[in-house]
Amino acid sequence: MKVKSHTAEQGFPASGVIRDMIECVTADVSDIEQFYNITFSKTRIYRLEDYYRDKLAELATVQYLFLHPEDRTDYILLEKYLHQQRGSLASLKASLEELKPLIEPFASGLVVLIERRQKVEPTTGRYAADVLSSVAQDLEKKLRAISTDERPKDPGARFAAYRAVKCLEELTGALEEWTIFYKGYDPDFTWWTSAPFQEVIRQLNSFQAAVTANLVGSSVGSSTDDIVGQPVGRSGLLTDLDAQFIAYSPEELIEIADKEYAWCKTEMIKASKALGYGKDWKAALEHVKNLYVEPGQQTRLVHELSKEAVAYVKRHDMVTVPTIAEECWRTFMMTPERQKVNPFFLGGESLIVSYPTDTMSHADKLMSMRGNNRPMSRSTVFHELIPGHHLQMHMIARYRSYRSLFTTPFWIEGWAFYWEFILWDRGFASTPEEKIGMLFWRMHRCARIVFSLKFHMNQMTPRECIDYLVNKVGHERATAEGEVRRSFNGDYNALYQAGYMLGALQIYALRKEMVENGDFSEKEFHDRILREGEMPIEILRALLQDKRLRPGHKADWRFYDL
Structure with a gap:
């Protein structure tokens, strides 16, 4: 029933x-x-x-x-x-x-001015000038201290300095808006604050440059030394796992990743043998990496592959594809600067294609082309567009969009990667090259669990994470650096990178419970997930299975057998 x-x-x-x-x-x-x-x-x-x-x-x-x-x-x-x-x-x-030693007391003084302006509290020009003058003096003292600062550039101190730079950027932008609010409108205020304001802006810029160069910047000179990050520790990971309703320890999740990686390697060797490379799957991967299109052809390839993916899921009646979702998605090119952080193309409401431009060095061009070859791009397209992220974004905007407050990588990224499981099972990859293209990403997601969790438990450095991606997955070093830089620069939750594989495994396990047992057809299952909106998968499972949870529910679903 x-x-x-x-x-x-x-x-x-x-x-x-x-x-x-x-x-x-x-x-x-x-x-x-x-x-x-x-x-x-x-x-x-x-x-x-x-x-x-x-x-x-x-x-x-x-x-x-x-x-x-x-x-x-x-x-x-x-x-x-x-x-x-x-x-x-x-x-x-x-x-x-x-951050106090770096940004106080001057930051608090500026915040007071900015918040008084926000509340439109009466503020005299003389008072504001006094505050700005005091801030400039404090910044000057701190700037002199930093120029001779020889404190060790350990990861924690570097990440604190990195965060301080972000605070300085935020203050500078807010202070510029602050003066625009009064400038010209209040002549007396402008008369008092014009010169002190300019001095504070100059000092903020100088201080930010000094912190970046001396406290955040490389102490060795390697291109990987600018990767900074703050491990959250095992306790921090456990807190995040509780928030995501994941009933496994970090060590168990690494064990899951290792088991999945072992499966990938076995399948990779099978594909390698089919291409004549024997057990040397990295040689077979090198062959696949060279199957890239010539300059100017990548966007055409993306559209060709997107049509293939849409036609496949529609032909097999796997999920509803609304006409507008299929019709209305835009394509953009990724800048060379952004490719340093996101070496592969991205998707969602639009598709952002990663491919080298004429301004990039010869080596960087080849690495980008090899990293976005046809077989690997084939998997990326259905992950990023339909039935992956673009279809997700389309449905989120139309069904239970209020649940976006509870967005989680286990639902967002897990859904897109889950399709790589399903399409693999269906034989969507029919040639050895296509199989290697899919397996590369599957290995990649296993590696993400391992290197991100070990980094946050202080068991791997950023450089070791890069080496891990190169050695275990076969990444180009430039794409591995971009991957690690993106993972630890503070824009992502500590569990984000683990969410791809683990979220996919959760949906895959839920599919076995609901579809294979006859509760839903495949299409009903997929449509229901999209229409319920964003949430941790354990909570989605309870909703689909009519399980009555209690307030304060703690994760208890063991979706993977260890």
């Missing part, structure tokens, strides 16, 4: 009670963060802390047992989100202590 969605007629009240709260929280947090727009401001942190505390108290008044199943799901998600955000703010406050 198929699992059906509940309706009001089945004895539940109409859905939407918690949805309204989620939409309110989303809008409220956006307003708070836009108004208190300095991310490291104590005012902003305390305001958000108060807000999350009040919302948790409000949520606690809801009679959970009488909620519609969709609302119970939303309750669990919102409760976890609010607790997670409070924990993140506590971690932020602790981490800001590391």
